[in-house]
Amino acid sequence: MSGPPRHIQLTPNFNLSEFLHGQDPLPAPWILDNLYRLANRLQVLRDLLGKPIIINSGYRSPEHNRAIGGAAHSYHLSGMAADIVVPGMTAIQVQQFLKNWSGGLGSYQHFTHVDIRPNRARWS
Ligand SMILES: [Zn+2]
Numbered sequence: 462m463s464g465p466p467r468h469i470q471l472t473p474n475f476n477l478s479e480f481l482h483g484q485d486p487l488p489a490p491w492i493l494d495n496l497y498r499l500a501n502r503l504q505v506l507r508d509l510l511g512k513p514i515i516i517n518s519g520y521r522s523p524e525h526n527r528a529i530g531g532a533a534h535s536y537h538l539s540g541m542a543a544d545i546v547v548p549g550m551t552a553i554q555v556q557q558f559l560k561n562w563s564g565g566l567g568s569y570q571h572f573t574h575v576d577i578r579p580n581r582a583r584w585s
Pocket residue numbers: 537542543544567574575
């Protein structure tokens with residue numbers, strides 16, 4: 462056993478595998494800790510919404526982040542960020558719902574970036 466399994470249920474509605482890109486090796490324990498904190502924040506949101514949250518992109522390895530042209534210091538690299546969509550809601554509706562989110566909130570046309578940085582940040 463070389464590490465935790467890929468399919469750990471982090472919260473009632475979020476499984477570790479949802480945050481991992483298929484080809485990536487399992488991230489380091491400190492990144493798994495961040496993903497657990499992120500999943501718990503998303504679970505609160507999911508409970509408030511009463512709708513599933515689809516994670517388009519969660520943890521990114523440095524290689525994967527480079528391959529997709531992600532920002533060099535992206536919070537995705539530390540397992541602190543997710544790009545999400547909510548079926549039945551537009552990205553703008555999701556962003557409006559998240560307007561009091563305490564970390565980072567990136568508003569894009571077809572998805573919403575959320576991260577658990579300690580300060581509030583907004584961009585679009
Ligand atoms: Zn993102």
